[in-house]
Amino acid sequence: MHFRFYLLFAFLIFPLISIPAQDLLSEINHLTRQDTLRGSITPERAWWDLTYYHLDIKVNPEEKSIKGKNTIQYKVLKNHSVMQVDLQAPLKLTRATQNGKDLEVKHDGNAHFISLPDEQNIGDINNVVVYYEGIPKEAIRAPWDGGVSWKKDSNGNHFIATSCQGLGASVWWPNKDHMYDEVDSMLISVNVPKDLMNVSNGRLKLVEQIGDTKTYHWIVKNPINNYGVNINIGDYVNFSEVYDGMAGNLNLDYYVLRDNLDKAKEHFKDAPKMMKAFEHWFGQYPFYADSFKLVEVPYLGMEHQSSVTYGNQYKKGYLGNDLSGTGWGLKFDFIIIHEAGHEWFANNITNVDIADMWIHESFTAYSENLFLDYHYGKEASADYVIGTRRNIKNDKPIIGKYYGVNKKGSGVDMYYKGANMLHTLRQLIEDDEKWRQILRKMNLEFYHQTVTTQQIENFLSKETGIDLTEFFNQYLRTTQIPTIQYSIKNKELKYRWTNIVDGFDMPIQVKIGDNEQWIFPNAEWKTMPLESNDISFIIDRDFYIDSKKI
Numbered sequence: 001m002h003f004r005f006y007l008l009f010a011f012l013i014f015p016l017i018s019i020p021a022q023d024l025l026s027e028i029n030h031l032t033r034q035d036t037l038r039g040s041i042t043p044e045r046a047w048w049d050l051t052y053y054h055l056d057i058k059v060n061p062e063e064k065s066i067k068g069k070n071t072i073q074y075k076v077l078k079n080h081s082v083m084q085v086d087l088q089a090p091l092k093l094t095r096a097t098q099n100g101k102d103l104e105v106k107h108d109g110n111a112h113f114i115s116l117p118d119e120q121n122i123g124d125i126n127n128v129v130v131y132y133e134g135i136p137k138e139a140i141r142a143p144w145d146g147g148v149s150w151k152k153d154s155n156g157n158h159f160i161a162t163s164c165q166g167l168g169a170s171v172w173w174p175n176k177d178h179m180y181d182e183v184d185s186m187l188i189s190v191n192v193p194k195d196l197m198n199v200s201n202g203r204l205k206l207v208e209q210i211g212d213t214k215t216y217h218w219i220v221k222n223p224i225n226n227y228g229v230n231i232n233i234g235d236y237v238n239f240s241e242v243y244d245g246m247a248g249n250l251n252l253d254y255y256v257l258r259d260n261l262d263k264a265k266e267h268f269k270d271a272p273k274m275m276k277a278f279e280h281w282f283g284q285y286p287f288y289a290d291s292f293k294l295v296e297v298p299y300l301g302m303e304h305q306s307s308v309t310y311g312n313q314y315k316k317g318y319l320g321n322d323l324s325g326t327g328w329g330l331k332f333d334f335i336i337i338h339e340a341g342h343e344w345f346a347n348n349i350t351n352v353d354i355a356d357m358w359i360h361e362s363f364t365a366y367s368e369n370l371f372l373d374y375h376y377g378k379e380a381s382a383d384y385v386i387g388t389r390r391n392i393k394n395d396k397p398i399i400g401k402y403y404g405v406n407k408k409g410s411g412v413d414m415y416y417k418g419a420n421m422l423h424t425l426r427q428l429i430e431d432d433e434k435w436r437q438i439l440r441k442m443n444l445e446f447y448h449q450t451v452t453t454q455q456i457e458n459f460l461s462k463e464t465g466i467d468l469t470e471f472f473n474q475y476l477r478t479t480q481i482p483t484i485q486y487s488i489k490n491k492e493l494k495y496r497w498t499n500i501v502d503g504f505d506m507p508i509q510v511k512i513g514d515n516e517q518w519i520f521p522n523a524e525w526k527t528m529p530l531e532s533n534d535i536s537f538i539i540d541r542d543f544y545i546d547s548k549k550i
Contacts, residue, residue, distance in 0.1 A: 031405050037084070037111040038168060039354065039406030041180055044084035044113055048074040051125060053186035055173055058213075059233060061158040061193065064150045066091070067133035070174050074128070076120045083114045083128060086170035086177035091134040093174055098128050110170060136172045139163060142299035147171050151298035153235060153257050158196055160233040161297035161309060166354060166408065169226035180352045180450050182223040190231050191215040197236045199255045201229055201307040202290040220306070221289040223448045225350050228305035232295045237261050243272050243292075246284040250275070251291040260296065260314070267314045268294060270336045277374035278344060278367065283440035286348035286447065294336065301335040303342030303364075310335055324387030328372055328380050341367035349446045355400030356453045357408045358476060362398070362418020369419065378432075385423045386541055388416045394479040399453060420544035421475040427509065427542045428471075429464055438463045470504040475544075482506065483546040484521060486537060493528040493537065497521045499546070509540040 036042075050072070057068030072085070087093045088110045096103040096114045104115040114128060139147035146167030151159045162172050170177040187205075190198040194214045202220035220229075232255070239261065240253040252271055256264040271294060279285060285292065290306040297309040300319070312319060312335035322329030345363035366385070373381035393412050400409040408414070429435050438460070445459060453476070461468045474482055478501060486495040493512065497504055505522040512528075513535045519528075539547055 031402070031407075034109045034111070035405040035407070037108065038086065038177065040404035041178060042084055043080070044082050045176060045178060045181070047076070047078045047080035047120075048083060049077055050176055050181050050183040051075055051185075053175065053183050054189070055186065055229070056189040057173070057231075058191040059160065059198070059231065061150065061160060061196070061233070063135070064138065064148070065133070065135050066148075066172065069129055069131045072128045072130065072176070074126060076122050076124045076126065078122060080120060081116050083116060084176070085112050085114060085128075085130055085174050086110055086168065087112060087130075087132055087174040088137065088168065088171045091132055091136050091172070091174075093130055093132045095131040096128060097131075098126065103128070112174075130174045132174050139299070143302045149298050153298075154259065155235065157235040158193075158233060159235075159257070159298045160231070161299065162230045162232075163297075163299060163302045163309070165227045165302065166357075166406075168406070169229055172231075173229070175226050177226055179225060179350060179354065182225050182350065182448075182450060184223050186220045186224065186229070188218040188220065188229065188231070189215055190218075190233070192233050195235070196233050197255075199232045199236060199293065199295045199307065201305055203251075222287050222305075224305050225347065225450075228303070228347055230302070230304040230307055230309065232297055232307070232309065234296070236296070239265060241272065243275055245275060245288070246279050247288045250285060250288055253291060253293045254295075255293060256296040263314050264296070267333065268336070270333045271340070273332075273375060274337050274340050274371060277371045278341060280374055281367070281370045281436055281439055282344045283443045286343060286443065292340075292343070294340075301339050303339045303346050303360075305343065305347040308336075308339045308343070310339070312336070322387075323391065324384045325390060326383045326387040328376070328384040328387070329368075331376065332368075332371060334368070337368055337371050338364060341371075344443055348443055348448060350450045352450045352452050353400075353403050354406050354408045355403050356451075357400070358398045358414040358418050359451065359453065359456055361414040362422060365415040365419035366422040369423070382423070382542055385419050389420055389544065391416045392420070394481065397478060398476045417475065417544070423542060424475075424506075424544045425460070425464070425468075425471070427540070428466060428506070470501055471506060473501045474504050474506075477501075481544070481546045483548055484508070484539060485548050485550060487550045488530065488533055488535065488537060491530045491533060493530055494525050495519065495521050495528075496525045497523055498548075506543075508543050508545065511536070511538040511540070 052073035054071040057066055093112045096105050106113045137147035139149045142149045143163035146164045149161045153159045164171045168177045188200040191213050192198050194212050198216040200218040202218045205219045206217040208215040235258050236255045237258050238255050243250045243252050254268050287306045293307050294310050297311045300311045302309045317330045318334040341364040346360035351359045369381040369385040372384050396410045398409045398414045400407045426435050457472050480499045483499040485498045507518050507520045510519055
């Protein structure tokens with residue numbers, strides 16, 4: 001198991017920004033016991049470490065139902081006799097066994113507490129098998145609402161897929177549904193009608209014909225987060241290529257609906273271009289043992305590990321739209337580039353708590369312009385990321401207010417504001433090769449690990465040689481845009497930071513007249529002599545800040 005364990009008290013509410021007391025109490029009162037059971041490392045989770053899953057299920061498309069079992073293998077970390085397994089209604093956990101004996105299960109909403117009569121000795125590797133069945137929550141607007149999409153293709157064939165980020169993988173299968181503990185490996189066995197195919201994570205190990213059904217067995221050799229596990233069922237055809245990557249040959253496999261094969265062969269040329277750019281910027285693709293797949297689905301797409309799902313209608317940009325408004329966003333298929341970028345940030349480096357989801361989304365949104373940087377140059381990438389500022393809302397901080405309750409921060413700004421924060425940080429480093437090596441080292445330092453925001457902040461401060469405490473406090477924990485207030489009069493430039501957290505003193509590049517230079521503002525007024533009152537003062541566009549002339 002790969003995780004950095006830290007204690008999250010079951011009912012600890014941790015405010016990250018200053019808000020009025022009555023508003024704070026109101027928000028706390030809206031948090032439920034189920035929020036805590038889902039979002040915290042409860043005592044019934046903390047004592048055992050996931051090592052292996054075998055998810056073995058039958059999917060009935062006509063009934064929109066799932067039935068099967070999950071074998072949970074774990075290592076005992078400390079003495080305890082009750083295990084929490086999560087499964088969301090309306091699915092039902094019907095039975096649990098260990099060593100062939102039925103176990104007592106107490107149900108508390110979506111959390112199920114299994115009593116283990118056999119002694120749990122520290123260091124032992126044990127198994128619990130949980131059985132379940134029912135009709136899972138149907139996704140109405142996947143992937144945002146989560147669940148199972150039960151659709152049909154243009155030929156009337158069943159077209160089914162799962163998506164469950166945030167809501168949790170327990171919406172369709174029973175597991176230890178918290179981000180801190182990733183299973184080391186797993187086997188995914190899915191039985192479907194014989195005229196359909198299931199595509200899941202990892203590599204296809206075996207296909208069994210069982211009467212009028214087929215079971216597809218997919219083996220995952222690398223650690224995987226729960227929401228990254230998926231099933232995709234349809235009338236698929238496959239084509240593939242071999243990519244000569246940093247760790248040797250990497251299989252790139254594509255599973256698409258039969259009628260879309262020809263256009264997919266042309267459109268998916270963005271995939272090897274993505275791999276080349278991201279191995280340059282972030283280092284080796286983290287899942288060579290499990291291959292890389294693009295799988296067509298009936299919704300927009302999602303970053304399922306080694307089984308990236310695609311539904312962008314074979315259009316460039318985001319469903320044919322340029323999120324930056326610059327034209328550069330139409331040079332690539334947004335879903336291929338963005339969702340594959342998550343293989344490094346979300347699947348390789350995974351947040352412990354969903355409050356820190358910016359680690360996934362800010363770096364991955366930033367990867368879009370690094371793709372452009374690699375293929376089209378630095379100015380193109382700057383145009384793109386700066387163009388996405390038009391989407392920033394500053395509605396609430398990027399980091400969630402509370403830990404341990406499965407609540408994220410701003411669902412929009414963790415993308416566009418986060419990307420512009422990282423673009424600003426690149427300017428502070430003043431060395432693009434150093435920045436590239438930092439991003440690559442980050443993926444090695446936290447290889448296949450779950451991390452906290454503090455770990456990422458500490459790493460970046462150390463590697464850049466800059467104390468970034470106030471930088472991250474400003475951009476992650478407030479909605480305030482740092483603003484340069486300045487005046488030019490009496491042949492003197494006066495300037496200072498406003499709208500900032502205590503101690504914020506980020507330097508910026510400016511052009512004063514014909515001279516490009518750094519200035520070092522803080523909260524106090526600073527002055528600089530000028531030759532004239534008519535001289536221009538232009539702030540470098542690469543810094544995500546505001547300015548106000550007085």
